[in-house]
Structure formats: C-alpha cells, structure tokens
Amino acid sequence: MLGNFIYYNPTKLYFGNQAAENLVNAISGYGKKVLLVYGGGSIKTNGIYDTVVNALKAAGKDFTEVSGVMPNPTLEKVKEGVAVARSCDADLILAVGGGSTIDYAKAVSASTWYDGDAWENFWVKQNEPAPDQRIIPVGAVLTLSGTGSEMNGGSVITDEETKMKLGKVFGYRLYPQFAILNPEFTFSLPKNQMVAGMFDIMSHILEQYFSGDDDSTSDYISEGLMRSLIASSRVAIKDPKNYEARSNIMWIATWALNTLIGKGKTQDWEVHMIAHAIGAYTHATHGMALAGVSGAYYKFIMKAAQARLARFARVVWDVPADGKTEEDLAAAGVAALEAWIKEIGAASNISVLGVTEDMIEDIANATLLGGGYKTLTRDDVIQILKASL
Amino acid sequence: MLGNFIYYNPTKLYFGNQAAENLVNAISGYGKKVLLVYGGGSIKTNGIYDTVVNALKAAGKDFTEVSGVMPNPTLEKVKEGVAVARSCDADLILAVGGGSTIDYAKAVSASTWYDGDAWENFWVKQNEPAPDQRIIPVGAVLTLSGTGSEMNGGSVITDEETKMKLGKVFGYRLYPQFAILNPEFTFSLPKNQMVAGMFDIMSHILEQYFSGDDDSTSDYISEGLMRSLIASSRVAIKDPKNYEARSNIMWIATWALNTLIGKGKTQDWEVHMIAHAIGAYTHATHGMALAGVSGAYYKFIMKAAQARLARFARVVWDVPADGKTEEDLAAAGVAALEAWIKEIGAASNISVLGVTEDMIEDIANATLLGGGYKTLTRDDVIQILKASL
Numbered sequence: 001m002l003g004n005f006i007y008y009n010p011t012k013l014y015f016g017n018q019a020a021e022n023l024v025n026a027i028s029g030y031g032k033k034v035l036l037v038y039g040g041g042s043i044k045t046n047g048i049y050d051t052v053v054n055a056l057k058a059a060g061k062d063f064t065e066v067s068g069v070m071p072n073p074t075l076e077k078v079k080e081g082v083a084v085a086r087s088c089d090a091d092l093i094l095a096v097g098g099g100s101t102i103d104y105a106k107a108v109s110a111s112t113w114y115d116g117d118a119w120e121n122f123w124v125k126q127n128e129p130a131p132d133q134r135i136i137p138v139g140a141v142l143t144l145s146g147t148g149s150e151m152n153g154g155s156v157i158t159d160e161e162t163k164m165k166l167g168k169v170f171g172y173r174l175y176p177q178f179a180i181l182n183p184e185f186t187f188s189l190p191k192n193q194m195v196a197g198m199f200d201i202m203s204h205i206l207e208q209y210f211s212g213d214d215d216s217t218s219d220y221i222s223e224g225l226m227r228s229l230i231a232s233s234r235v236a237i238k239d240p241k242n243y244e245a246r247s248n249i250m251w252i253a254t255w256a257l258n259t260l261i262g263k264g265k266t267q268d269w270e271v272h273m274i275a276h277a278i279g280a281y282t283h284a285t286h287g288m289a290l291a292g293v294s295g296a297y298y299k300f301i302m303k304a305a306q307a308r309l310a311r312f313a314r315v316v317w318d319v320p321a322d323g324k325t326e327e328d329l330a331a332a333g334v335a336a337l338e339a340w341i342k343e344i345g346a347a348s349n350i351s352v353l354g355v356t357e358d359m360i361e362d363i364a365n366a367t368l369l370g371g372g373y374k375t376l377t378r379d380d381v382i383q384i385l386k387a388s389l
Numbered sequence: 390m391l392g393n394f395i396y397y398n399p400t401k402l403y404f405g406n407q408a409a410e411n412l413v414n415a416i417s418g419y420g421k422k423v424l425l426v427y428g429g430g431s432i433k434t435n436g437i438y439d440t441v442v443n444a445l446k447a448a449g450k451d452f453t454e455v456s457g458v459m460p461n462p463t464l465e466k467v468k469e470g471v472a473v474a475r476s477c478d479a480d481l482i483l484a485v486g487g488g489s490t491i492d493y494a495k496a497v498s499a500s501t502w503y504d505g506d507a508w509e510n511f512w513v514k515q516n517e518p519a520p521d522q523r524i525i526p527v528g529a530v531l532t533l534s535g536t537g538s539e540m541n542g543g544s545v546i547t548d549e550e551t552k553m554k555l556g557k558v559f560g561y562r563l564y565p566q567f568a569i570l571n572p573e574f575t576f577s578l579p580k581n582q583m584v585a586g587m588f589d590i591m592s593h594i595l596e597q598y599f600s601g602d603d604d605s606t607s608d609y610i611s612e613g614l615m616r617s618l619i620a621s622s623r624v625a626i627k628d629p630k631n632y633e634a635r636s637n638i639m640w641i642a643t644w645a646l647n648t649l650i651g652k653g654k655t656q657d658w659e660v661h662m663i664a665h666a667i668g669a670y671t672h673a674t675h676g677m678a679l680a681g682v683s684g685a686y687y688k689f690i691m692k693a694a695q696a697r698l699a700r701f702a703r704v705v706w707d708v709p710a711d712g713k714t715e716e717d718l719a720a721a722g723v724a725a726l727e728a729w730i731k732e733i734g735a736a737s738n739i740s741v742l743g744v745t746e747d748m749i750e751d752i753a754n755a756t757l758l759g760g761g762y763k764t765l766t767r768d769d770v771i772q773i774l775k776a777s778l
Contacts, residue, residue: 002636004405009398015652016393215624217617217637221644224613227704228606235604247391248606251652255610263404263640315616 001214002264009258011151012178015251017243019182020141023055026178030137031091034063035084037105038096041067043143046188052096052141064088066108069097071286072279073104075119075159081108082118085136095140095176098197099147102140106155106174109136123157123166129173140179145186145250146197146287148204148257150179163280163366181254183247191240192345196287198233198249199346202226203271203290204256210298211266211372213307222261225252226316230340237344268372271297274381277366284353291346292353295338296387300380302330304373309333350388360385390603391653398647400540401567404640406632408571409530412444415567419526420480423452424473426494427485430456432532435577441485441530453477455497458486460675461668462493464508464548470497471507474525484529484565487586488536491529495544495563498525512546512555518562529568534575534639535586535676537593537646539568552669552755570643572636580629581734585676587622587638588735591615592660592679593645599687600655600761602696611650614641615705619729626733657761660686663770666755673742680735681742684727685776689769691719693762698722739777749774 014022027034034056043049056063066081085093085108095105111118113134121127129135142150149155153174156167186194209222229252235245255261274297275289284292302309310326313319313333321329341348355363364381376384403411416423423445432438445452455470474482474497484494500507502523510516518524531539538544542563545556575583598611618641624634644650663686664678673681691698699715702708702722710718730737744752753770765773 001633002404002640004407006401006403006411008401012395012397014395015391018393022395215617215620215633215637217614217621217640217644220613220617220620221610222613223616224609224611225606227612228604228609231604231609232606244390244604248604251391251606255606 002216002218005263007259007263008172009151009175010172011175013151013181013254014178015181016247017182017184019180020051020055023052023141023180024059026139026180027055027059027061027092027094032060032062033088033091034061035066035081035088035090035093035108035136036063036096037066037069037081037093037101037108039067039069039098039101042188043096048096048141048143048185052094056094064090069101069104071100072156072158072165073100073107075157078104078107078111078118078157082112085112090136093136093138095138096143098142098144099149102138102142102149102176103147103155103157105138105140106149106153106170107157109138109174110155110170112136119157119159122170123168126168128171135173138174138176140176141185142179142181142250143185144189144193144197145246145253146200148253150176150181151254151258154257158280165276165280181250183243183250186246186250187241191237193285194236194240195345196285197253198229198236198287198344199291199341200287201229201249201253201256203287203294205229205261206294207268207272207372208262208265209312210268210301210305210308212264214264216264218261218263218265223315225256225261228252230316233340233344266372268370270371270376273368273370274363274384277363278350278353278355280366281359281363282354284347284350288347288353289350291341292348292350292355293384293388295334295341295348296384298334298337299387300384301371301374302334306330308373350385355385355389357386357389391605391607394652396648396652397561398540398564399561400564402540402570402643403567404570405636406571406573408569409440409444412441412530412569413448415569416444416448416450416481416483416528421449421451422477422480423450424455424470424477424479424482424497424525425452425485426455426458426470426482426490426497428456428458428487428490431577432485437485437530437532437574441483445483453479458490458493460489461545461547461554462489462496464546467493467496467500467507467546471501474501479525482525482527484527485532487531487533488538491527491531491538491565492536492544492546494527494529495538495542495559496546498527498563499544499559501525508546508548511559512557515557517560524562527563527565529565530574531568531570531639532574533578533582533586534635534642535589537642539565539570540643540647543646547669554665554669570639572632572639575635575639576630580626582674583625583629584734585674586642587618587625587676587733588680588730589676590618590638590642590645592676592683594618594650595683596657596661596761597651597654598701599657599690599694599697601653603653605653607650607653612704614645614650617641619705622729622733655761657759659760659765662757662759663752663773666752667739667742667744669755670748670752671743673736673739677736677742678739680730681737681739681744682773682777684723684730684737685773687723687726688776689773690760690763691723695719697762739774744774744778746775746778
C-alpha cells in the first residue's frame with residue numbers, strides 16, 4: 001500500500017541524441033572551477049571527452065581532472081578526489097561515465113568539506129551530510145545505462161581493506177543537479193557491458209517488485225517498465241545501435257531507481273547483497289553477478305513469493321494462465337526470467353564469473369542478510385550460492 | 390520514439406494520510422503573506438479548512454482568502470484573485486481543492502504582476518511569463534484526484550464572454566512548489582465526482598497513449614497506470630472509503646499528467662477538445678463529458694488506430710488474442726472501455742449531460758480540431774457528437 005512518503009526529485013534531465021547541446025547552459029549557473037571525473041579513458045576515444053571539454057571551454061570554466069574511477073569505486077580513490085577537489089576548490093563536480101563515476105562524484109561531493117571520517121559517518125553509520133555542511137553540486141554526463149545514479153542520491157563505495165561495499169542514499173542535496181542522457185553515448189560500449197547493464201536494470205525493478213502482496217500502483221508501473229525492457233532488450237542484442245531500443249533502455253534505467261517504483265514497497269535487495277559479496281571476491285561485473293544468482297534466488301523463495309511470481313509470469317512474461325495452478329505459474333515466471341538471462345547472454349551461473357565451491361563460505365559471510373518475501377539466513381545464502389554454481 | 394526532451398519536475402509531493410503534518414514545514418520557507426484560494430466551501434464542513442488554517446497560524450502567516458473558485462474557473466474570477474493578490478502583496482498562493490482551484494492559483498500567480506492583457510498573452514497567444522516577470526509561488530492541498538494539476542504547470546481558464554476555454558502550460562516556474570496529497574481528503578467527495586475524476590485520469594492517459602505506432606517506454610508505463618486505475622476503480626466504486634484504492638487513484642492521477650508518459654509521444658487530446666466544447670454549452674462535469682464522447686470517438690478512429698487499439702485490448706484489458714484478427718481485437722478494446730464506463734457509472738452518452746441534437750452544430754464549431762491517429766474535420770466532430778447522443 002502507498003503509505004506516507006515524500007516524492008521529490010529535482011534532477012533536471014536532458015534526454016536525446018542532441019542532449020549534450022544543453023551542457024554549456026546546464027553548467028553555466030555554477031562557479032568557474034569544475035572538477036571533471038571519469039573512468040578508464042574510453043571517453044577519449046569515442047569523442048565524448050572532447051564534447052565535454054569543448055562545453056567547459058565554451059562556458060568559460062577552469063577544470064581539473066580526476067580519471068581512472070574504477071567500476072566499484074574505492075574509498076582510497078574517493079580520498080584522492082577529495083584532495084583534488086579541495087586543492088582546486090571545485091564549484092561543480094562533473095561526472096562523465098556510468099553509475100560508478102556518478103556515485104564517485106557524489107562521494108567526493110559529500111566528503112570534501114567534511115572534517116570527520118567520511119567512510120565511518122556516511123557509509124558505515126549511514127548518516128547524511130548535515131544541512132549546514134558544505135557539499136559540491138554534482139552534474140552528470142551518462143555513458144552507460146544501468147544504475148540510475150543519474151537521478152538519485154545513492155552512492156556505493158568499497159573499502160578494499162575490509163572488503164565492505166556499502167551504499168548510501170544522501171538525500172536530495174546530492175542528487176545530480178542535471179544529467180545529460182544521450183543514448184548514442186552508450187553505443188561504443190562492449191556488448192557484454194550493455195547486457196550487464198540490462199540485467200542490472202531488471203534486477204533493480206525485481207528487488208522492488210518482489211515484496212508485498214497488496215495492490216500498489218508501484219507494481220503496475222514496474223510491470224510496464226519490465227515489459228518495455230524485455231521488448232527493447234530483444235532488439236538491442238541483435239542490433240546494439242538501434243536508437244529506439246537503446247533510448248528506451250536508458251530511460252527505463254533512470255526510472256527503475258529514482259525512488260518512484262519503490263513508493264509503498266518494503267523492497268527486497270537480497271540479490272544485490274549476494275552479488276555485492278560475489279563482487280568483493282571475484283571482480284565480476286555487477287550486472288553479471290546479479291544475473292548469475294537470480295535464477296537460484298527466485299527458485300529458493302518460490303513458496304514464499306508464489307502469488308507474486310505467478311503474477312510476474314502472467315503480466316510481465318505473458319504466460320497464459322489457462323488451467324495452470326498458482327504454483328505452476330510461479331515456476332513459469334522463474335523459468336521465463338532464466339530463459340531471458342540466456343537469451344540476452346547474461347551470466348546463467350556464478351561459475352562463469354570465477355566463483356568456486358571453496359569461496360562460498362567467504363561470500364556467504366560477506367553477504368548482508370535480509371529479503372523481501374523471506375528473510376535469509378547464512379545457510380540459505382550458502383544453498384543459493386551452491387545452486388548458482 | 391523517445392526524441393529529444395527535457396524532464397524536470399521540481400514539485401515536492403507529500404503523500405499519505407499524514408501528509409498534512411508537513412504543511413507548516415512546507416510553507417515556512419516563504420514570506421508572511423499567504424493568499425488562500427478555494428472553491429465552494431466544502432472544505433469548511435469536512436475539516437480540511439481548519440487543518441490548513443491551523444497550519445497557517447502555526448507557521449505565523451497572515452492570510453487573505455479568495456473563495457468560490459468554480460469548476461471551470463473564469464477569467465473574471467482570475468481578475469478578482471489578481472486584485473486581492475496585489476492588495477495583500479501575497480508571498481505565496483496556497484490552493485486548497487481540486488485541479489480547478491490549483492489551475493486558478495497558477496493563473497493568478499502568472500497574472501498578478503503582469504502589466505499587459507494576461508488572457509491575450511498567456512492563454513490566447515500561449516506565451517509563458519518572461520523569465521524576469523515576477524510570479525508568486527504556488528502550493529497546493531489536493532482534495533480531488535483527476536487533473537494532475539498538483540504536479541504540472543498547466544492552467545485551464547474559461548473566458549465566459551467568448552465561451553473559450555483555453556489551457557496553458559506555464560513552464561517550470563508555475564509548477565506548484567509543493568503539494569499535500571492525502572487520499573482521505575477525497576473521501577467526502579460525492580460518488581459521481583469521484584467517478585468523473587477517475588474517467589478524467591483514464592482520458593489523460595488515453596490522449597497520450599493513442600498516438601504513434603513505435604515502441605516507446607511511455608506506452609508501457611501508460612499501460613501499467615491504466616491497469617492499476619482499472620483495478621482500483623473496481624474497488625473504489627464498491628467501497629469509496631477504501632484507502633488503498635483511493636491512494637492508488639490519487640497517485641495515478643498525478644503521474645498521468647506530469648509530463649512523464651507524454652515523453653516521445655505526439656499525443657492526441659481531441660476527446661478533451663470536444664469535451665471542452667460540450668462543457669461550454671452544458672456545464673457538464675469535465676470527466677463526464679470526456680466519458681460521454683469517448684466510446685464514439687474511439688469507434689470513429691478505429692481504422693486509423695487499429696494496431697494500437699488491438700494492443701490496448703490485449704495489454705490493458707487482458708482480452709485473449711487467440712484467433713482474433715487485429716480488427717476484432719481493436720473492436721474489443723473499445724467495447725472494454727465502454728463497458729468500464731458503464732461499470733463505474735460514468736456518462737455513457739452526452740444526452741444524459743443535457744446535449745440535444747440542436748446544440749451539435751454549435752459544439753462542433755467550438756471544438757478545436759486536431760487528433761492523434763486521425764486529424765478531425767468539423768464534419769467528423771458532428772458525426773462523433775451525433776453518435777454520442
């Protein structure tokens with residue numbers, strides 16, 4: 001049921017293949033000093049770097065760069081960004097990349113002018129920056145669809161020493177002020193990264209959808225987003241440069257995790273918890289780790305989630321209900337999800353991601369326990385991981 | 390296809406049966422002088438007026454009232470509000486009511502400090518207030534679900550002299566700054582007004598959905614919203630105080646017309662154009678006028694909209710596709726919509742709204758011509774109106 005909540009999402013999105021033409025205008029309202037952050041440098045070969053730098057110059061900005069932001073940004077890397085942001089006294093952090101880069105920009109934003117231990121306060125204790133704490137506005141140019149970080153306040157950071165990967169939602173002040181969403185900016189991505197992003201999007205929706213047996217509008221919107229994602233994924237895996245499919249996928253990613261479809265939902269997120277732990281031990285791509293355990297996870301919770309899985313089968317996958325029991329339908333729902341994982345070429349198991357039987361105890365120990373329809377124990381996680389091999 | 394667009398919706402929504410507890414906080418950021426606008430005074434009998442006035446007092450505001458805002462707010466009434474807003478030098482306009490009252494607040498906001506002819510400039514010529522024109526921030530306490538005015542920049546005003554009812558989208562500056570959405574505030578509404586609101590919501594979605602034959606995520610979100618509306622409407626007509634159903638309906642109304650599902654759509658809005666003209670000649674409730682012509686309208690465009698109507702039947706109404714031609718399915722889609730109009734007790738024709746054959750020419754003359762799948766002529770409108778009697 002839609003209970004009491006606040007919906008407020010002040011990020012301004014510029015969408016489309018001409019979206020970057022708005023960049024000069026979007027950055028003009030901030031001070032002169034921009035901290036430009038990006039990842040491994042692919043933006044230098046596909047022309048996006050030049051587009052951004054030209055806009056910065058046209059807007060008369062001075063900019064300093066932090067590059068090499070990794071797929072699961074580390075605390076060490078955040079500290080590096082903080083030092084640069086302080087020394088250049090950045091007025092705006094402009095993230096050019098996927099969710100990791102945008103998460104990183106938010107982390108630097110929250111940490112730069114904070115005097116205490118940012119990791120301890122913001123990630124471990126899950127505090128937000130105090131209302132009077134200075135933060136640096138963040139803007140984004142998205143180059144990879146998946147995390148939804150372009151329109152939310154979330155930031156996931158890994159402490160490599162403790163192998164802890166923790167997410168924090170920072171509240172409205174750290175939502176990107178604006179984001180440039182040009183579907184063509186995702187065209188040069190390797191296919192497996194596109195696929196990982198597609199499953200990441202699906203998993204974000206599933207983690208919110210698989211909770212509650214009420215009749216919430218959030219569920220119906222989620223079903224619409226999943227149906228659209230499935231339809232567009234089938235076009236995109238055959239024709240990765242299909243603009244319509246890729247633009248739908250980019251748009252679905254944003255709405256899958258900008259708080260809308262979570263309203264009124266208790267939510268699950270246990271697949272993410274397991275996948276985070278896998279990521280800490282294997283460096284598997286996040287979306288692939290999610291795919292690798294999803295089949296086993298939804299089979300494991302099938303009894304507890306039976307009614308919802310049956311609805312999932314009927315509405316999302318168009319499984320005909322005729323003559324089937326709810327149990328049959330629920331099983332058909334999981335089977336449809338597993339078939340789609342194979343169809344798009346995502347990871348069907350975690351062995352292909354480098355997980356071996358002897359790693360399972362450690363991964364289970366590193367998994368935060370929770371769940372939507374069934375609260376998992378450590379033994380449950382071990383069972384799911386074994387079934388995922 | 391999702392083309393180039395900006396998505397920016399800065400309205401802060403407080404949702405739920407405790408939403409009004411946020412009112413003091415929501416209004417605290419504005420100056421001391423508040424212009425309170427509302428309709429016929431039902432808020433004085435159901436307790437909402439007291440809740441709002443207590444919040445105004447708790448926040449230390451001075452407030453001046455304009456009451457009697459009518460269902461289709463007139464230009465004359467806007468002029469009255471402008472005079473009061475000027476004389477009290479309002480810092481905030483707080484609208485307590487349904488879409489008409491919120492539309493009215495936006496109209497007063499845009500017109501108060503404008504020196505020219507506001508009707509001519511903002512409604513007839515469809516200009517926005519210039520960036521440097523002073524406007525008055527608007528906040529809203531919603532008491533009726535339907536128009537979506539609580540989270541958009543639209544304002545529909547009627548010039549009674551010319552019988553012109555014109556809508557204007559004012560851009561981001563006239564979006565309500567905040568809106569209080571408490572589903573219980575709609576409980577005291579007469580049933581026929583609840584039903585009119587439900588059809589208004591459905592029509593908003595249909596007007597955006599019935600355009601284009603591409604594969605846009607907007608269509609899938611629309612389908613989810615329609616499915617949820619249909620499910621909740623069936624609960625609400627039997628049990629109007631069912632909180633879950635009424636909260637879903639309130640939430641769907643907001644998302645049906647806050648620009649999201651229109652992204653990438655050419656859109657239709659011809660049913661609204663005909664219904665506006667009917668409203669000018671009959672004072673029929675807007676939602677009922679929409680219902681009264683919708684069956685005939687979608688039958689009239691059935692050939693041109695055949696593929697979309699077939700999809701509408703399958704996805705929104707769960708009509709089994711087996712063995713049916715696209716033509717059959719399209720007809721089944723219209724039949725399902727007509728059956729739902731009867732089921733919820735909306736107007737199945739325009740005779741019950743007081744339209745008689747001799748009024749049809751005038752109504753057709755007052756109808757702005759356009760359309761999604763088929764651009765209508767005046768003769769087409771006459772045919773649709775005759776079929777709606």
